Amino acid sequence: MTVGPTDNVDALPCLPQRAAESHKGDYGRALVIGGSQGMSGAVMLAGMAALRGGAGLVTLAVPSSIQDVVAGFEPSYLTVGLPSDASGLLEERARGDIDALLDRATAVAVGPGLGRSAALTKLVCGLYADTSQPAVFDADGLNALSGKPDKLVAPGGPRILTPHVGEFARLTHEKNIKKADFKTRTAAAVDFARRCRVILVLKGHQTIITDGQQTFVNTTGNPGMATGGSGDVLTGLTTALLCQGLSPLDAARLGVYVHGRAGDLAADELGQVAMIASDLLQFLAPALREVSSE
Numbered sequence: 001m002t003v004g005p006t007d008n009v010d011a012l013p014c015l016p017q018r019a020a021e022s023h024k025g026d027y028g029r030a031l032v033i034g035g036s037q038g039m040s041g042a043v044m045l046a047g048m049a050a051l052r053g054g055a056g057l058v059t060l061a062v063p064s065s066i067q068d069v070v071a072g073f074e075p076s077y078l079t080v081g082l083p084s085d086a087s088g089l090l091e092e093r094a095r096g097d098i099d100a101l102l103d104r105a106t107a108v109a110v111g112p113g114l115g116r117s118a119a120l121t122k123l124v125c126g127l128y129a130d131t132s133q134p135a136v137f138d139a140d141g142l143n144a145l146s147g148k149p150d151k152l153v154a155p156g157g158p159r160i161l162t163p164h165v166g167e168f169a170r171l172t173h174e175k176n177i178k179k180a181d182f183k184t185r186t187a188a189a190v191d192f193a194r195r196c197r198v199i200l201v202l203k204g205h206q207t208i209i210t211d212g213q214q215t216f217v218n219t220t221g222n223p224g225m226a227t228g229g230s231g232d233v234l235t236g237l238t239t240a241l242l243c244q245g246l247s248p249l250d251a252a253r254l255g256v257y258v259h260g261r262a263g264d265l266a267a268d269e270l271g272q273v274a275m276i277a278s279d280l281l282q283f284l285a286p287a288l289r290e291v292s293s294e
Helices: 040-052 064-073 092-102 118-130 140-146 165-172 175-179 182-196 230-243 248-270 277-291
Strands: 029-033 057-063 078-082 107-110 135-137 159-161 199-202 208-210 215-218
Touching: 029 040, 029 092, 029 230, 040 057, 040 064, 040 230, 040 277, 057 064, 057 092, 064 078, 078 092, 092 118, 107 118, 107 230, 118 135, 118 140, 135 140, 135 230, 140 165, 159 248, 165 175, 165 182, 175 182, 182 199, 182 208, 182 215, 199 248, 208 248, 215 248, 230 248, 230 277, 248 277
Parallel strands: 029 057, 029 107, 057 078, 107 135, 135 159, 159 199
Antiparallel strands: 199 208, 208 215
């Protein structure tokens, strides 16, 4: 099945209509774990997308060295500073603080701007294996997992992995996948999702979404979205949809569609060349309205 702007939007997963007698707790608590010295923008974009995606509460768990920068960007999300090393990367001992935050989280995102180190690999793999909530792993979260292939087949809960083709090549240790045709990539994505029991979002032109049983191909989006930070917006948006009760497969399908549609709306107004990732945040609202029950 293909989803795209010319298809019947009613066929897409849909968020439930919001009740008049509701409060922020009804729409979930998103926890975004990421950020590092010099890469604070990634976690901020993911946090903003989680807010725009409708999560009731959004908390960004970041190294203490960048907490002030992250908190100053947007007053609508919460921030928690975690132990970090001299390089501004999260330390392994941050796990205790993260576990306390997980106790109240509905859905989790791991990876935007996280950076790479041996301690982070251990931290990310532990979260992948132990976290029971649905979680989105992207960017450096995927890079950490790529070095521990045995961990990929033992998720502790529902998992959505959102690699681009280069990250997918590292996850599968199949370098030739970067040059493979669309049919071969699709088959590899389906096989990976089935073996690892995850939802795989293989990003690119015609993004592939599969749980190993059902496969969808998205047709929204454009080359203007090939810019730093675009994937972080998708991560935050998908996490917000999980917070509101969508299944992991439905959250991935709707998230990819809306993300691409926001990019198309941005391109219509700004052009593709000048588009930057933060522009997508502005257009998430109209893209969501097109597919929502509002």
